[in-house]
Structure formats: structure tokens, C-alpha cells
Amino acid sequence: MPGKLSSAQAENAWAFDVPAFRRALLGWFSANARDLPWRRTLDPYHVWLSEIMLQQTQMDRAVGYFERFLERFPDMASLDAAGEDEVLKLWEGLGYYSRARNLRKAARVVMERHGGAFPRTHADIRDLPGVGPYTAGAIASVAYNTPVPAVDANVLRVFARLLDMADPVDSPAVRRRMEAAAEELLDPHDARSFNQALMELGALICAPRKPRCEACPVREFCLARQRGTAEARPVTKPAPEIIRIDMACGVLASRGRLFIQKRRQGDVWPGLWEFPGGVLEQGESPEQALVREWREETGLPVAPAGKIAVVRSSYTRYRITMHGFYCRVENGLDPESAYCLNEADEARFVTAEEIKRFAFPSGHARLVAKLLTDLRLDAFLLAS
The missing domain is CATH 3.90.79.10 (Nucleoside Triphosphate Pyrophosphohydrolase)
Structure with missing residues (x-):
């Protein structure tokens, strides 16, 4: 992308030792990663299905749905052949039903354009119905180890504290800065583990409220911890009225x-x-x-x-x-x-x-x- 830093330039742009940050994060993830059903395989169909389910859904809640869905639709062809009523019934209770409808649409695209094989390039994955920038990055990096960032709400929170961002993270300018930071810090040789580690860190340690800074593997690199502002980050816009x-x-x-x-x-x-x-x-x-x-x-x-x-x-x-x-x-x-x-x-x-x-x-x-x-x-x- 225009203006993208080289690996050496990115490391020099940070005030800390980037390789040391990567080692600390990846070491922690290796020892603490949760055993989740979609992590037991690199099958892109499984990765894609899990990422779509995890949009707007808590991890623990998605596990049962993932296992039931996969039992009924073990591959793209079986999903493509399914009727809408059956897919929606298996999705019942997860909410945001457009995700389920987009699964069927994406299955049709994969069958028609890619011969039933899940696309390998980041651009082709991004073109699938229901796949946005984060989801495309997550699938490409986890399934194929493609060196692209994946910035979800957990990663935004981690970077808001790491950089001690005082501006709302839901503003476009801050979002772009976070995505650039994720790309600069990304381990180009192990994007699969790095992206998952950032998401896991946000889910287990760098929590929305009361972050567990004492247990954080990258606490020495975190500006918000150094300045005592961790609980005040990230800054968000007021929640909409109920x-x-x-x-x-x-x-x-x-x-x-x-x-x-x-x-x-x-x-x-x-x-x-x-x-x-x-x-x-x-x-x-x-x-x-x-x-x-x-x-x-x-x-x-x-x-x-x-x-x-x-x-x-x-x-x-x-x-x-x-x-x-x-x-x-x-x-x-x-x-x-x-x-x-x-x-x-x-x-x-x-x-x-x-x-x-x-x-x-x-x-x-x-x-x-x-x-x-x-x-x-x-x-x-x-x-x-």
C-alpha cells in the first residue's frame, strides 16, 4: 500500500524493541492460547465459518454453534446446497442473521468462481459477501499465514493502550492509525500466530474494564500502563440511548x-x-x-x-x-x-x-x- 513502511523502517519508528515485543507476545500466546475447535485445523472453510460467527458474538457462545453447523455442513458444497430455512434455523439465537444469509451467498460465489476451493488471496477473500477488512485479514493470515493485519475490537483496545490514544478509537483517523500500527508490528514470518495472539491478549488480559496489566506479557511496552491511563483507554463515543x-x-x-x-x-x-x-x-x-x-x-x-x-x-x-x-x-x-x-x-x-x-x-x-x-x-x- 502507498506509504507502507519497510520492516526495518517500521522497527525504527517505534520507541521500543519491536522484535522483543513480538517474542514476548508470541511466547505468551504459545503458552496460553485457548483450545478452540477452529484452532485445531487450518482448513480455510473452518477459519471463515468461525470468523463470521465471531462477528458480534462472544467466543464461548460461538463454540456450540460452530460445532453444530460444521456437523451439518462439513464443506462448502453442502452449505451451498442448503436451503435458507435450514441455515437460519441452525443460526437461530446468534442474531445478526444477515451473517447467515451471507454465508450462503459466499458459498455460491466459491462454488461458481473458485470451483469449490476457498480463495487463497486476500483480495479474493475480501470480495466474498459478508467479509470486511478485519475478517479478510483474519482468514488470510490464519488459514494461509499471509502477512496482513487483522484489527478487531480486541486489537483496537490493545493498541489504544499500547499507544495511549486519547482520541476516540471509533473515529476514522484513529482507526487508520491503529491499522497502520498493526501492520508495522506484524511479524511477517508468523502472521498467523501474531494476529491470533493480539486478539487473544485483548480477550483474556487487555479487557475492556479492569485490564490485567500485571499479567500482560507486553506491559513493559505499553504507554498507558507507564502513564497510569490504562483504565481510561480506549476512549469511545457515548453509547446510544437504549x-x-x-x-x-x-x-x-x-x-x-x-x-x-x-x-x-x-x-x-x-x-x-x-x-x-x-x-x-x-x-x-x-x-x-x-x-x-x-x-x-x-x-x-x-x-x-x-x-x-x-x-x-x-x-x-x-x-x-x-x-x-x-x-x-x-x-x-x-x-x-x-x-x-x-x-x-x-x-x-x-x-x-x-x-x-x-x-x-x-x-x-x-x-x-x-x-x-x-x-x-x-x-x-x-x-x-
Whole structure:
């Protein structure tokens, strides 16, 4: 890249011994690296899958999903052949479902453009759907030992303290400085271990709050530790205001089966299934919102027939409280022939066993779990 420092120039640009920094970091990583399933192989498919899952997801939480996903889709061809519903169901609970949809898109690109072999160059990896600068660097360096940096939130935090950056790390200028620092310090002979070591350091030692400076293998190189500012770094912009939302939805049955509908492309959570419902308007009760939303979305006049549960979920800065109800159709209408789709792409009537195969947003998934353990469900289905 233009203006990139040579290895010798980069080492001279730092106020400390760069080779000593690398040795300290890599020595620590060799002795302390966590045993994670995607670290047991250099298969680029495994590396790619893990990196996509780890976007916006805690490491410990991703392990189970990774193992289940890999069991069902052991290679790119099996993922490419999968239907969207099955992929989304395996992803259910991880959130940020665009990642799962991009996995399928990327699998198609690999099959069509690369003959099913995962691309080797950094540029080709960067071109895959859902792969940004950090993810491309992580995959290229870990899978192929390509000497490119990989700067995630953990690495940003490490460099904010290492350089004692007083400006917000989420500003473009600071981000560029961090990426340049990562490139300058990168071990060109062992990028695979170096990048993983930086991420591991940020995850285990250089924590967001109360960094464990006494246990840090590179503490002698850290300006923030020397100046006593480690806990004040990194500087970030104020967190966005939390928005709380109350919603209501209804579970309708017909001939022993439950009504579900598929969210439209372009909506929040596109392609996921749900029970009709929506946000409470000013002055509405959950029951009133249920009736209104069902009529608006399906054209069916319904009435509440008992509360199932109140479930809570989070989405970015939104905190959602959802009231789930059993409901029944009024006026003697047959719901299977009388409904219309005003806010969904598709609808189905499914059994309690079949519903387990469909992927729902987290709030609805929690409601499904409550529903399937509700002792009233059998009677509700029989009465339909």
C-alpha cells in the first residue's frame, strides 16, 4: 500500500524493541492460547465459518454453534446446497442473521468462481459477501499465514493502550492509525500466530474494564500502563440511548396446527418466521394491539384467548418486551381460507413438532419455547 513502511523502517519508528515485543507476545500466546475447535485445523472453510460467527458474538457462545453447523455442513458444497430455512434455523439465537444469509451467498460465489476451493488471496477473500477488512485479514493470515493485519475490537483496545490514544478509537483517523500500527508490528514470518495472539491478549488480559496489566506479557511496552491511563483507554463515543419497546403477538391454531408467517425481504429479520403482531401504539393495551395487528397483517378478526408468556429480548440498542397470547378467530371464519398476507411473504399452518424446524427472531423463539412447554397447548390445539 502507498506509504507502507519497510520492516526495518517500521522497527525504527517505534520507541521500543519491536522484535522483543513480538517474542514476548508470541511466547505468551504459545503458552496460553485457548483450545478452540477452529484452532485445531487450518482448513480455510473452518477459519471463515468461525470468523463470521465471531462477528458480534462472544467466543464461548460461538463454540456450540460452530460445532453444530460444521456437523451439518462439513464443506462448502453442502452449505451451498442448503436451503435458507435450514441455515437460519441452525443460526437461530446468534442474531445478526444477515451473517447467515451471507454465508450462503459466499458459498455460491466459491462454488461458481473458485470451483469449490476457498480463495487463497486476500483480495479474493475480501470480495466474498459478508467479509470486511478485519475478517479478510483474519482468514488470510490464519488459514494461509499471509502477512496482513487483522484489527478487531480486541486489537483496537490493545493498541489504544499500547499507544495511549486519547482520541476516540471509533473515529476514522484513529482507526487508520491503529491499522497502520498493526501492520508495522506484524511479524511477517508468523502472521498467523501474531494476529491470533493480539486478539487473544485483548480477550483474556487487555479487557475492556479492569485490564490485567500485571499479567500482560507486553506491559513493559505499553504507554498507558507507564502513564497510569490504562483504565481510561480506549476512549469511545457515548453509547446510544437504549430504546424500550412493548409488543404483542398472537398464536392462532386451526385443525391442530399453528399459524406462522415469514417476514418479508427488506424488513428487520427478513426470511425468519413469526407469529403476527407488532408494537403497542400510544394508550393501547397488549390485548388491543394484538387484535389490531392481526387484522392489519392477516385480515382476520381475532380475540385473545389467554396469555402464554411475556418474553424479553434485545436487538442492537432496542430492548423488547413481547406479550404472547393464544387467540381465536371470531365470526365463525375458517382461518385457513380467510387470511391474507399484508406484511409477510409466506404463511403456513404447522404442527407443534414441525414448528421446531423453523427459525424465529429471538423474542419469538423464546415464545415458541414457552408455548411448547405450556400445559394448555394440547387443549388449545384440540379445540381448534
